[in-house]
Amino acid sequence: MISLDEALARMLAVALPLDAESVATVDAFDRVLAAPVVAAIDAPRADSSAMDGYAVRRADLSVMPARLVVVGESYAGTAAPPALATGKAVRIFTGAPLPTGADHVVVQENCDRDGDVVTVREAGDGNVRLRAGDFDLGDVLLAAGTRLGAGALVVAAGADLAEVKVVRQPCVVILGTGDELVSPGSARERPGTIPESLSPALAGLVIAAGGKVTRREQLADDLSTLTAIAIRAIEEADLVIVTGGASVGARDFAKPMFGPALDFVFNKVAMKPGKPVWLGRVGGTLVLGLPGNPSSALVTARLFMTPLVAGLAGRDAAGSLVWQTAMLGAELPANGARETLLRARWDGDLLVPLISQDSSSQLMLASAAALIRRPANAPAIGAGAPADYMPF
Numbered sequence: 602m603i604s605l606d607e608a609l610a611r612m613l614a615v616a617l618p619l620d621a622e623s624v625a626t627v628d629a630f631d632r633v634l635a636a637p638v639v640a641a642i643d644a645p646r647a648d649s650s651a652m653d654g655y656a657v658r659r660a661d662l663s664v665m666p667a668r669l670v671v672v673g674e675s676y677a678g679t680a681a682p683p684a685l686a687t688g689k690a691v692r693i694f695t696g697a698p699l700p701t702g703a704d705h706v707v708v709q710e711n712c713d714r715d716g717d718v719v720t721v722r723e724a725g726d727g728n729v730r731l732r733a734g735d736f737d738l739g740d741v742l743l744a745a746g747t748r749l750g751a752g753a754l755v756v757a758a759g760a761d762l763a764e765v766k767v768v769r770q771p772c773v774v775i776l777g778t779g780d781e782l783v784s785p786g787s788a789r790e791r792p793g794t795i796p797e798s799l800s801p802a803l804a805g806l807v808i809a810a811g812g813k814v815t816r817r818e819q820l821a822d823d824l825s826t827l828t829a830i831a832i833r834a835i836e837e838a839d840l841v842i843v844t845g846g847a848s849v850g851a852r853d854f855a856k857p858m859f860g861p862a863l864d865f866v867f868n869k870v871a872m873k874p875g876k877p878v879w880l881g882r883v884g885g886t887l888v889l890g891l892p893g894n895p896s897s898a899l900v901t902a903r904l905f906m907t908p909l910v911a912g913l914a915g916r917d918a919a920g921s922l923v924w925q926t927a928m929l930g931a932e933l934p935a936n937g938a939r940e941t942l943l944r945a946r947w948d949g950d951l952l953v954p955l956i957s958q959d960s961s962s963q964l965m966l967a968s969a970a971a972l973i974r975r976p977a978n979a980p981a982i983g984a985g986a987p988a989d990y991m992p993f
């Protein structure tokens with residue numbers, strides 16, 4: 602069995618951005634650029650006003666108050682008015698183009714208007730935004746690899762791009778295996794069954810990591826059916842997530858269902874919980890097998906699935922796998938031979954392991970906020986000692 606670090610390194614080595622596609626800029630929120638964004642226009646497109654007021658020649662304000670004749674108007678969206686002669690002013694509004702010759706905008710609060718004449722009491726600031734003061738046509742505004750958060754998306758749209766080239770979102774199929782599993786809400790009427798509790802959460806995590814869930818199925822442990830489903834999943838997905846059936850039970854078919862073409866990236870990891878986790882490929886499709894025990898499934902999803910989806914989507918896969926250090930709020934017993942990830946909660950800024958570390962627990966998952974990392978054979982440590990953790 603390989604170590605957790607080795608398994609994470611192997612996962613990161615295949616968590617590489619998918620190919621590029623063009624999408625409408627309006628639909629590109631949170632996508633990752635596959636090519637730089639280059640400005641198609643200047644911003645601002647012309648010398649323009651930063652305030653509502655009067656465009657003037659600064660030289661005309663040398664003696665105050667200054668009386669100027671208003672010869673026109675300029676609104677945002679209109680063409681620039683004719684050139685401004687000495688002694689004249691143009692009524693202007695925020696974002697509107699300045700007439701040639703004007704180099705100053707007096708805010709209207711500093712002016713008195715009487716018919717065609719405006720009297721300027723105080724010059725104030727210039728209030729002029731120069732053409733291309735924000736960016737120039739042809740400037741590279743965003744590098745490939747940039748995630749289009751709100752700010753970056755404003756830049757792409759402001760650059761006058763109808764479409765942007767982004768990394769394709771991974772298509773993810775989630776397959777839950779187990780004869781005992783039924784949809785939430787129907788277990789109470791069917792003895793021997795339990796609610797299938799993993800796939801809704803896994804689907805949410807996939808979407809949050811930048812993936813697209815294209816199919817989610819709940820499957821009985823029948824190898825011939827599973828094989829047919831696996832073939833279809835491999836054809837349509839970039840990544841297939843299989844839960845359950847990862848162990849050595851007589852009906853554990855998660856690996857056999859993919860047939861002899863399944864090529865392992867790793868198979869089992871020396872960690873607790875989550876030892877049966879595995880990652881492989883069939884042709885160009887990745888397949889990640891998560892153990893069925895709910896706590897094991899979410900711990901391995903946190904460590905392997907989320908970064909893998911993020912990496913395929915062009916995001917920083919390794920960025921979510923950084924271990925941090927915090928002080929323990931309780932003592933920890935000596936650890937066994939498998940590296941252990943304790944589900945923990947915060948008590949102020951202290952980390953406290955949850956009461957149950959059973960890998961089948963569902964309830965504990967609701968309060969798990971961090972994973973404490975305990976190396977194999979680590980000795981007991983007391984409250985107040987530092988521990989490595991990762992947000993969960």
Ligand SMILES: Nc1nc2c(c(=O)[nH]1)N[C@H]1C(S)=C(S)[C@@H](COP(=O)(O)OP(=O)(O)OC[C@H]3O[C@@H](n4cnc5c(N)ncnc54)[C@H](O)[C@@H]3O)O[C@H]1N2
Nearest residue numbers: 777779796797798799845846847848853876892893894897
């Ligand atoms: N002889 C051995 N037995 C087991 C080993 C082993 O090494 N030798 N490993 C154990 C470990 S560790 C784990 S973890 C589990 C993993 O088992 P599987 O991945 O094969 O999972 P299942 O057997 O299918 O299910 C385990 C458990 O989880 C429940 N489950 C499964 N899927 C779901 C779901 N989608 N929603 C809710 N609950 C689910 C299932 O009913 C079982 O109770 O194997 C140990 N055994």
Ligand code: MOO
Nearest residue numbers: 874875876897960
């Ligand atoms: O490795 Mo398992 O997840 O402990 O029950």
